Amino acid sequence: MAKKEGNRSGTRHIGATDSTPARRDAKTPQHLLKVKTHATAKERETAVLVSVPPRRQSDLQTTEYLDELAFLIETAGAEATKRFVQKLEKPDIRSYVGEGKLAEIKAWVQHEKSSMVVFDDDLSPSQLRNLEAELKVKIVDRSLLILDIFALRAKSATARTQVELAQYQYLLPRLTGLWTHLDKQRGGVGMKGPGETEIETDRRVVRDRIAFLKEKLEDLDKQAHTQRKTRTNTIRVALVGYTNVGKSTIMNLLGKAEVFAENKLFATVDATTRKVVLDNHVPFLLSDTVGFIRKLPTKLIESFKSTLDEIREADLLMHVVDISHPAFEEHMEVVNETLREIGASDKPSILVFNKIDQYQAEETQPAPALALAGADEDDDFPVDFAEPAARPPLAELEASYMARLHDPVVFISAQQKENIDALRELLGRKVAELYHARYPYAHPGESWATPSE
Numbered sequence: 001m002a003k004k005e006g007n008r009s010g011t012r013h014i015g016a017t018d019s020t021p022a023r024r025d026a027k028t029p030q031h032l033l034k035v036k037t038h039a040t041a042k043e044r045e046t047a048v049l050v051s052v053p054p055r056r057q058s059d060l061q062t063t064e065y066l067d068e069l070a071f072l073i074e075t076a077g078a079e080a081t082k083r084f085v086q087k088l089e090k091p092d093i094r095s096y097v098g099e100g101k102l103a104e105i106k107a108w109v110q111h112e113k114s115s116m117v118v119f120d121d122d123l124s125p126s127q128l129r130n131l132e133a134e135l136k137v138k139i140v141d142r143s144l145l146i147l148d149i150f151a152l153r154a155k156s157a158t159a160r161t162q163v164e165l166a167q168y169q170y171l172l173p174r175l176t177g178l179w180t181h182l183d184k185q186r187g188g189v190g191m192k193g194p195g196e197t198e199i200e201t202d203r204r205v206v207r208d209r210i211a212f213l214k215e216k217l218e219d220l221d222k223q224a225h226t227q228r229k230t231r232t233n234t235i236r237v238a239l240v241g242y243t244n245v246g247k248s249t250i251m252n253l254l255g256k257a258e259v260f261a262e263n264k265l266f267a268t269v270d271a272t273t274r275k276v277v278l279d280n281h282v283p284f285l286l287s288d289t290v291g292f293i294r295k296l297p298t299k300l301i302e303s304f305k306s307t308l309d310e311i312r313e314a315d316l317l318m319h320v321v322d323i324s325h326p327a328f329e330e331h332m333e334v335v336n337e338t339l340r341e342i343g344a345s346d347k348p349s350i351l352v353f354n355k356i357d358q359y360q361a362e363e364t365q366p367a368p369a370l371a372l373a374g375a376d377e378d379d380d381f382p383v384d385f386a387e388p389a390a391r392p393p394l395a396e397l398e399a400s401y402m403a404r405l406h407d408p409v410v411f412i413s414a415q416q417k418e419n420i421d422a423l424r425e426l427l428g429r430k431v432a433e434l435y436h437a438r439y440p441y442a443h444p445g446e447s448w449a450t451p452s453e
């Protein structure tokens, strides 16, 4: 088994910029992470999407989920060219989809020479193995796809270490399954699969690397903690929300920061913190963080502990929602659920409905994008265009949210700079309230002379 990888152009090496001397990883197992969803060749890779929705899930929802998966694929640098949907009570334990559907997928993949098949769930190691043996192309599940995007985006030492750790944690139980397909990627001809001894050796190497990365993260955490301790007498605000809702755009607007904002999922993987001084208000620290997404694997959340500490340690959350997205209410639920999971759901928060410039009131939803994107229109998934979902006029929506929620609400367009004064006013007021409640005898701004800021 070739253990060394050359630094071929166009190939990304996770952790390659990691300058920390490896203590125990004389044989760095990074070649094991080379299952990539993004294009490494000149030609753009093509992906077939597969989803097994429960019977009770509406067709509209299925379409939205597949749209999101296609967006993830696009963010990773490939193109979704076909969708297969099979409604089942639950995914097949052996091959995720049923036998008939699998044969259909196989025929398509072979005929169209697709580069990979992407599943909108996490696959068990045995499902992964079986699918790989049957379809003979790259098999990508939701975790692997998200991890790959995170790896593309992560810049800081902490974020990179977190991603690498999550990748190896993902890899460990799947090591045997992934071998065959790694061989294939390397050309395969004449390459024999590794024997059990080699797999065992690699398992040990990966375990060592995991231990090493955990130690490294602990060190980085300590440094970050010490740095945060110097920010005394300061209210901390964290931007939270679903991915691609406009958090970084708001950060740039308020914090005069230059944070990468883009119409791609997970543009931000590193946490960034800026001091913000709004006119006549108490200064505060604002952090931009990684966006949330549905079905974010718990393991992945755990390995992003350091980034999520910014949220956990915040005094106030600004929950940003993209109101122009058809599924914005479900997105809010996902965010609230994730906040609960990381133990940050009881914090005071402000709800910021963004992208009002793009919001379109209408009586019914537009026809699902399914037909446009080459969906598999077989009997398993009759396309249903008549699903009504009212989108009331903005003023109505605003009034109903204001009345319904305990948290303060503001409707803005960060891009068009609409209603930003209202946002500043609300934020300034909330921060001042928190500040005076917490430090009744302090004078705002007096701690800002500390050298670390």
Ligand SMILES: Nc1nc2c(ncn2[C@@H]2O[C@H](COP(=O)(O)OP(=O)(O)OP(=O)(O)O)[C@@H](O)[C@H]2O)c(=O)[nH]1
Pocket (backbone or CB within 6 Å): 241, 242, 243, 244, 245, 246, 247, 248, 249, 250, 260, 261, 262, 263, 264, 265, 266, 267, 268, 269, 290, 291, 292, 354, 355, 356, 357, 358, 412, 413, 414, 415, 416
């Ligand atoms: N139409 C419209 N687009 C916006 C608005 N605010 C942000 N955007 C766009 O939405 C996209 C995502 O914005 P970001 O600020 O990167 O979103 P984010 O929440 O930081 O995204 P992640 O870091 O990927 O989680 C970008 O293309 C922005 O230009 C808005 O008010 N209206």
Ligand SMILES: [Mg+2]
Pocket (backbone or CB within 6 Å): 247, 248, 249, 260, 261, 267, 268, 288, 289
């Ligand atoms: Mg961002």
